[in-house]
Amino acid sequence: MLQFRGVSKHFGGLQAVADLTLAVPAGRITGLIGPNGAGKTTVFNLVTGVFPPTTGSITFEREELVGRRPHQVVRLGISRTFQTPRLFRGMTVWEHVLVAQNHRPGWGGGLVLRGARGRALLEEAREALDLVGLWDARERPAAALTYGDQRRLEIARALGAAPRLMLLDEPAAGMNPAESEALLRTLEKVRAAGVTLLLIEHDMSVVMNLCDRVAVLNFGQKIAEGAPAEVQVDPAVLEAYLGTD
Amino acid sequence: MTLSDYHQTLLLLTGINILLGWSAYLPLATGQLSLGNAGFMAVGAYAASLLTVQQGWPLTPAIVVGALLAAGLGVLVGFPALRLHGIYLAIATLGFGEIVRTFFLNFERTGGPMGMRGMSGTTLGMVWAWVLACGIGLFVLAHARLGLSLDAVHDDEVAAELIGLNVTAVKVGAFGAGAALAGLGGGLYAHHILFIEPGTFNFLESITMVLFVLLGGMRTFWGTIIGAAVFTILPDLLRFLKDWRGAFFGALLVALLIARPWGLLPRRTLRIPLRRLARTGG
Amino acid sequence: MLLQQLINGLMLGASYALIGVAFSLILGIFDMLNIAIGEVFMLGAFFGLALVTRGMPFLPALLIAMVLAGLVNLVVERFAFRPLRGTPPVIPLLSSIGFSMLLTDTAVNVWGSERTQFPPSVRVLNFELGPILVSSVQLVILGTAVLLMVVLHLLVERTKIGRGMRAVAENPETASILGVDARRVIVTTFFASGALAGAAGMLVGLTFSVISPFIGIEIGLKGVVAMVVGGAGNIQGAMLAGPILGIAEVLSVAYLGAVYRDVVVYGLLILVLVVRPQGLLGAVERARL
Numbered sequence: 001m002l003q004f005r006g007v008s009k010h011f012g013g014l015q016a017v018a019d020l021t022l023a024v025p026a027g028r029i030t031g032l033i034g035p036n037g038a039g040k041t042t043v044f045n046l047v048t049g050v051f052p053p054t055t056g057s058i059t060f061e062r063e064e065l066v067g068r069r070p071h072q073v074v075r076l077g078i079s080r081t082f083q084t085p086r087l088f089r090g091m092t093v094w095e096h097v098l099v100a101q102n103h104r105p106g107w108g109g110g111l112v113l114r115g116a117r118g119r120a121l122l123e124e125a126r127e128a129l130d131l132v133g134l135w136d137a138r139e140r141p142a143a144a145l146t147y148g149d150q151r152r153l154e155i156a157r158a159l160g161a162a163p164r165l166m167l168l169d170e171p172a173a174g175m176n177p178a179e180s181e182a183l184l185r186t187l188e189k190v191r192a193a194g195v196t197l198l199l200i201e202h203d204m205s206v207v208m209n210l211c212d213r214v215a216v217l218n219f220g221q222k223i224a225e226g227a228p229a230e231v232q233v234d235p236a237v238l239e240a241y242l243g244t245d
Numbered sequence: 246m247t248l249s250d251y252h253q254t255l256l257l258l259t260g261i262n263i264l265l266g267w268s269a270y271l272p273l274a275t276g277q278l279s280l281g282n283a284g285f286m287a288v289g290a291y292a293a294s295l296l297t298v299q300q301g302w303p304l305t306p307a308i309v310v311g312a313l314l315a316a317g318l319g320v321l322v323g324f325p326a327l328r329l330h331g332i333y334l335a336i337a338t339l340g341f342g343e344i345v346r347t348f349f350l351n352f353e354r355t356g357g358p359m360g361m362r363g364m365s366g367t368t369l370g371m372v373w374a375w376v377l378a379c380g381i382g383l384f385v386l387a388h389a390r391l392g393l394s395l396d397a398v399h400d401d402e403v404a405a406e407l408i409g410l411n412v413t414a415v416k417v418g419a420f421g422a423g424a425a426l427a428g429l430g431g432g433l434y435a436h437h438i439l440f441i442e443p444g445t446f447n448f449l450e451s452i453t454m455v456l457f458v459l460l461g462g463m464r465t466f467w468g469t470i471i472g473a474a475v476f477t478i479l480p481d482l483l484r485f486l487k488d489w490r491g492a493f494f495g496a497l498l499v500a501l502l503i504a505r506p507w508g509l510l511p512r513r514t515l516r517i518p519l520r521r522l523a524r525t526g527g
Numbered sequence: 528m529l530l531q532q533l534i535n536g537l538m539l540g541a542s543y544a545l546i547g548v549a550f551s552l553i554l555g556i557f558d559m560l561n562i563a564i565g566e567v568f569m570l571g572a573f574f575g576l577a578l579v580t581r582g583m584p585f586l587p588a589l590l591i592a593m594v595l596a597g598l599v600n601l602v603v604e605r606f607a608f609r610p611l612r613g614t615p616p617v618i619p620l621l622s623s624i625g626f627s628m629l630l631t632d633t634a635v636n637v638w639g640s641e642r643t644q645f646p647p648s649v650r651v652l653n654f655e656l657g658p659i660l661v662s663s664v665q666l667v668i669l670g671t672a673v674l675l676m677v678v679l680h681l682l683v684e685r686t687k688i689g690r691g692m693r694a695v696a697e698n699p700e701t702a703s704i705l706g707v708d709a710r711r712v713i714v715t716t717f718f719a720s721g722a723l724a725g726a727a728g729m730l731v732g733l734t735f736s737v738i739s740p741f742i743g744i745e746i747g748l749k750g751v752v753a754m755v756v757g758g759a760g761n762i763q764g765a766m767l768a769g770p771i772l773g774i775a776e777v778l779s780v781a782y783l784g785a786v787y788r789d790v791v792v793y794g795l796l797i798l799v800l801v802v803r804p805q806g807l808l809g810a811v812e813r814a815r816l
Contacts (some may be wrong), residue, residue: 048407074409088400090464091393099393103409161408278617325801332560332616333759336751337800340793343748347789448744452624459621491632498625502618503610 001026001196002047002078002165007056009042009220016042018220020056024165029187029197031211031228035240039220040200041083044167048080049073060165075103079158080167085150087142093153094138097125100160128159131189133182148179155186159195166190168199172206184210208232216240253369255478257437260372261430262473266457267379268426270469273458275419276399277326278335280451281342282427285315287446288345289428290435291355294364297436304366308432312425319424323417342451349443360442367437375429383466395419427454456494459501530659532777538665538734540773541672545727546750547757547765548679549720555760555811556696556716559616562623563603564724565747566630569740571596571725572732573638576645589671589729596725597718599630604717627747634740642739645732668730675726676766679719683762688715696760696811749776752796758806768807 002024009017017039024030032040046053047060049070058065065073079100088096101121129135132152137145142153151171158166171187172180180203187210191197201207207214207228214231216224218240224231231237265286272279293311296302302310322341329337355361386392397405398415406412435441453476461472476494486493546568553561574595578588607622647664654661683689691712694702703709731746732738753772757764772792779791799806 070406071409071411074407079409080407082404086401086404088397088404090400091396095393095396098390099397099405099410100408102390102394103411157408278621325797328804329800332620333755333800333804335617335620336560336755337797339748340752340796344790344793344797347786347793351786448748449628452628455621488636489632492629492636495625495628495630495632499606499622499629502622502625503606 001061002198003059004043005057005059007043007046007053007058009039009046009051010054016220017046017053017217020217020220020222022215022222022225024196024198025213026164026196027191027194028212029191029199029210031207031214032198032200032217033202033207033214033231034217034223037219038217040217041169042220043217044080044169044200047073047078047167071103074161074163077162077164078167079161079163079165081151081154081158081169081171083169083173085147085154087145087150087153087157089141089143091142092138093129093134093140093142093145093156094125096142096153096157097128097160098122100157101125101162104162124162125160128156131159131193132156132186147174151175151183152186155190159190159193163195165196165198168197168201170200170202172201172203175203177205180206255481257367257369257372259474259477260369260376261434261437262457262477263376263470264372264379264426264430264433265454266461266469266473267383267466268423268430269451269454270458270463270466271419271423271426272416273455273463274395274399274466275416276330276402277416277420278331278455279338279420279423280335280448280455281322281338281340281345282423282454283446283448283450284342284345285319285424285427286431286434286450287349287443288318288431289315290431290441290446291349291352291361292428293432294361294435294441295355297366298361298363304436305371308429308436311432312428315428315431316421316425319421320417322424323420326420327413327416339448339451342446342448346443346446349446356442358443360440360445361435362440364436364439364441367433372433372437375433379426379429380466380470387466456498459498528658532781533774534659534661534665536774536777537770538668538773539777540770541669542727542731542734542746542769543749543753543772544766544769545672545675545723545730546746547753547769548676548762549724549727550750550754551757551760551762551765551811552716552720552723554754555762556692556712557608558760559608559619560623560751561600561603561608561717561720562620562747562751563607563626563630564600564720564750565743565745566627566634567596567600567603567721567743568724568728568731568746568750569634569738569743570599570630571728572645572738572742573634573728573740574725575729575732576643576738579646585667589726592729593722593725596728597720597722600717600721600724601714603721604713608717609713627743631740631743638740640740642737645736645738647733647736664733668734671726671730675723679723679762682719688712692716749792752792755796756799756806758808758810759804760811761806761808764806764808 004020004022007017007020008015020043032043034040045051047058047065049065049068049072052066060076060078063076091099101124126135129138132155134149134152134156137149142150145153155171172183175183184206187197211228213226214228215222216231216237223236223240224234265282268282268285269279289311292314293307296307296310297304326334326337349355350358394410394415397408397410398412402412457472457476458469459472460475461468461470480490483490483493546564549564550560553559571592575588575592578591579585603623603626607626608619611619611622683692688711691702691707692715694705694707695709695712699709731742749772753768754765756772757766757768772795775791775795776788780788783791804810
């Protein structure tokens with residue numbers, strides 16, 4: 001579904017991503033792991049068009065992403081969450097999901113409740129909030145949410161954009177084991193809803209339990225790829241993690 | 246009951262100030278502070294005046310053209326403005342406003358420093374018809390999905406872009422629409438005051454427009470109505486202050502910003518559409 | 528002729544540099560723009576005027592005017608900046624604009640809105656340096672400006688409080704962890720900024736011999752331009768850009784006519800902001816979380 005071919009990114013003298021070739025299959029949950037500073041968030045930024053790669057191509061279902069502006073990438077069917085939640089402080093929970101639907105064709109442009117299409121979108125928004133368990137909190141201002149709820153709202157908002165691929169940047173960061181469990185279940189539900197997931201994560205329990213495939217980055221290069229169990233015992237991976245301790 | 250001439254004038258000016266306040270409100274709603282809207286007001290005023298006085302146009306079409314020209318300029322300025330944020334944008338728009346003023350100071354066709362005269366025709370009904378029309382537009386905007394897009398861009402541009410919103414279109418659009426409103430206000434004002442000169446459209450005027458928004462609360466468009474009304478009527482009530490009015494308003498601005506009463510206002514006045522939905526959806 | 532114009536531009540630019548530095552000090556360390564500096568400048572001129580007309584010689588009048596101007600700036604800090612800590616920088620900017628209005632109007636009421644003569648407080652001697660005529664007044668202005676900037680440089684680079692200022696500019700959270708007294712840094716910076724602006728006010732009074740309560744508005748904007756062209760928040764940048772701006776302005780009046788003067792200045796501002804926003808020497812970006 002998402003294909004990286006020879007993707008590199010330089011920032012001045014610093015090489016953030018080096019010659020990355022990776023295929024992210026549709027319908028699966030793929031993990032992107034690696035020590036801090038390995039270039040994982042840079043990869044996300046390259047996909048979403050925040051900045052272009054120095055070389056290489058990134059295709060999403062045969063469509064070239066390089067050269068597109070971020071909102072164009074989103075309209076192709078990719079949405080993302082952030083390492084620290086970037087919510088709209090002046091809006092309610094509800095409104096986050098609604099506004100994420102705004103880019104979709106045929107949203108009517110007018111008042112919130114307009115016609116069959118409008119009602120269908122509202123129904124979808126309700127489903128997204130239900131999936132993450134925030135329906136009851138829909139009228140609350142986003143600024144008043146707990147950290148865990150903010151992360152869930154980010155996922156609901158990303159769902160509102162109707163993605164076929166969702167990029168999650170450390171969704172389990174700052175969560176205790178109970179919250180990580182809940183997150184696992186939520187993400188499974190997202191996958192069941194037909195969304196392919198690519199996630200950056202440090203929490204190994206999440207990676208092991210959730211991901212079908214894992215790619216490991218170190219210093220911007222892919223050093224291993226495969227099923228979680230394989231990667232876990234790959235010597236190059238062990239060296240990357242343990243070697244930096 | 247007919248109002249005295251004096252009160253009619255006050256009401257008319259209030260209407261124009263509401264339009265001017267909204268011209269500052271729209272870019273502000275997308276997170277852009279513009280301190281140069283007097284420039285757009287000048288363009289609208291001079292363009293409309295040229296058309297009526299020198300080309301014999303009827304008033305309303307002339308004002309519309311003036312507003313459209315101002316809008317075009319607003320869009321033109323809005324694009325490079327995308328690169329700037331916060332105080333840097335504020336300074337740049339300030340500089341822009343000054344450049345426009347200097348342009349008209351040297352533009353012979355509009356009389357240069359001597360200004361233009363001969364305009365007339367603005368009536369109370371006309372002004373408030375425009376206020377009503379724009380007000381309805383803003384009301385719809387505030388409660389429509391597009392309003393949510395503006396709020397999202399205001400709160401976090403990056404996140405807004407990454408849920409598929411064309412932030413450029415929203416910001417430039419708001420900038421241009423604000424410019425149009427300023428141009429509209431300018432055209433109406435010129436044909437009320439009968440004489441304009443470049444000094445009318447200075448930095449103080451730009452700041453005053455922002456003051457309307459601040460006085461009434463930055464989060465809602467109807468707050469600007471209150472701000473403009475207070476600011477138009479108050480100077481008269483405060484006549485006793487005489488020469489100290491400027492100082493008073495400066496101090497008022499400082500005090501308002503410290504007190505920040507608008508922080509308590511919710512952004513959307515009528516939650517009815519969502520509430521009704523919530524019941525059917527729940 | 529050209530050389531004479533350059534000298535005149537340099538004189539003008541000396542004041543712009545001082546104002547630009549006054550802006551950069553606050554912007555570079557606190558990420559805020561204090562528009563009221565223009566009015567502090569104007570008040571410096573009037574304080575100086577009041578002292579000089581009472582017979583005080585130039586130097587003490589300058590110093591006292593500087594101190595008074597510094598105190599005025601501290602008042603601005605107390606009401607326009609301190610209560611608004613933590614808000615986006617446009618909010619204190621708007622408040623400082625409010626202060627600007629307040630101070631201008633107050634000055635109009637105290638001293639009248641007409642232009643006032645600034646009596647010559649320096650003995651006027653004219654020197655001929657080859658083809659150029661330089662007066663002692665101009666030398667005093669240039670010398671004072673240079674001296675003040677050297678003093679500021681030493682303050683920022685060589686003193687403990689200066690280290691504190693640089694630490695806060697770098698990263699306020701880290702600075703407070705390292706024990707930097709934030710209050711002292713704030714007071715010092717705002718006082719220094721005000722004092723420089725006040726000095727510039729007096730020097731401009733000396734340059735042009737007439738002042739009015741409205742000189743603050745124009746100089747405020749020009750000072751901002753100087754700051755931006757040199758690099759926002761960059762003190763050395765403002766010192767460099769001030770003369771450049773002064774010369775540009777003088778040359779545009781001489782060769783393009785007075786009408787284009789403001790266009791050149793504001794056009795330069797917009798050009799820099801759009802084409803090279805970091806200015807000539809690079810902007811000082813405060814590390815933000």
